[in-house]
Structure formats: structure tokens, C-alpha cells
Amino acid sequence: MNGKIMTFFEDKGFGFITDENGENRYFHVIKVQNPEMIKKNAAVTFEPTNNAKGPSAFAVKVLASSKYITIANERIKISSIKSFNTFTKAVPMKAEVDKENTVLSVGLLMNRIRPQSVDIPQTTQTLRMLAVTTFQNATHTFSEHEIDMDETIKVLKNL
Incomplete structure (x- = not known):
């Protein structure tokens, strides 16, 4: 599943990911494959699960930004x-050209008849x-x- 890190408490080692369904999921730094890349708004992939307190994530991988x-x-x-x-x-x-009411003559097409020039603002x-x-x-x-x-x-x- 895909998501985005919304908050991360570095001193406590955990944070929350908002998944692609808009649900917030708890994650812990020990469940992250590349913890050095954790930052707010970073895109992640993870395996969804539930713990005693609610939705959580494991096998979290922070995606390298482009x-x-x-x-x-x-x-x-x-x-x-x-x-x-x-x-x-x-x-x-x-x-826009009014295609319904446009009349072209053979002379106009052959460039023999010049249209009148009108200064239209x-x-x-x-x-x-x-x-x-x-x-x-x-x-x-x-x-x-x-x-x-x-x-x-x-x-x-x-x-």
C-alpha cells in the first residue's frame, strides 16, 4: 500500500502515515527499512496491519524523492x-469561426476577391x-x- 508520512516524533521513534484511503496508520522506526530517509511528507510503501490501538504499518519503505x-x-x-x-x-x-454561417466563394478561395478589412477591437x-x-x-x-x-x-x- 502507498502513503505519506504525516508526522514523525524522532525522539520517540514513531509517527503516523496517511494511507491512500485517507486513514492514519501508526508506524515505529524499527519497522522502517531505510530510517535515515524518514521525513514529513515523504512518500512510503508499507504493509497494512492492525495492532491493539488501531491501524498500523510494517515493512515501511521510504521512497526516494525524484x-x-x-x-x-x-x-x-x-x-x-x-x-x-x-x-x-x-x-x-x-x-471562434462561425462554421454554420460561413460562406466561402470560389473567388475568395482563389484570392481574387479580397475581404474588406474592418478594424475590430x-x-x-x-x-x-x-x-x-x-x-x-x-x-x-x-x-x-x-x-x-x-x-x-x-x-x-x-x-
């Missing part, structure tokens, strides 16, 4: 992230953006249409 983070299919090495910031950007709204929308800068001076920019902005920022803050 060296990379993937944001919108962009793989970025965590140790190379220099900074990140959010900003807003006004972008043009995409006009273009509407814009404001998007939240995230910029991640690496030590190699590469900047990766993502919009709120590509990623869950709040969740991604939360993950970046916890790195």
Missing part, C-alpha cells in the same frame, strides 16, 4: 531551479502565468490553461 519535477510535460531538474515567480499577462481572446483576457528560471538561465513559462497554478506553486514551495 530529482526532477514535471510541469506541463516539461521535465526540470529540481536542483537546477534558481527561482520561480507568478505574473499576469493580457492575451488576445481567440475568436480585439478583446483580451488576463491569464495567470508561472515562470521557472534555472541556473542555466533557461526560463520555462506556463499559463493557467496548461497547469493547476495553485497546486504547482505549492509543490515548488515545498522543494
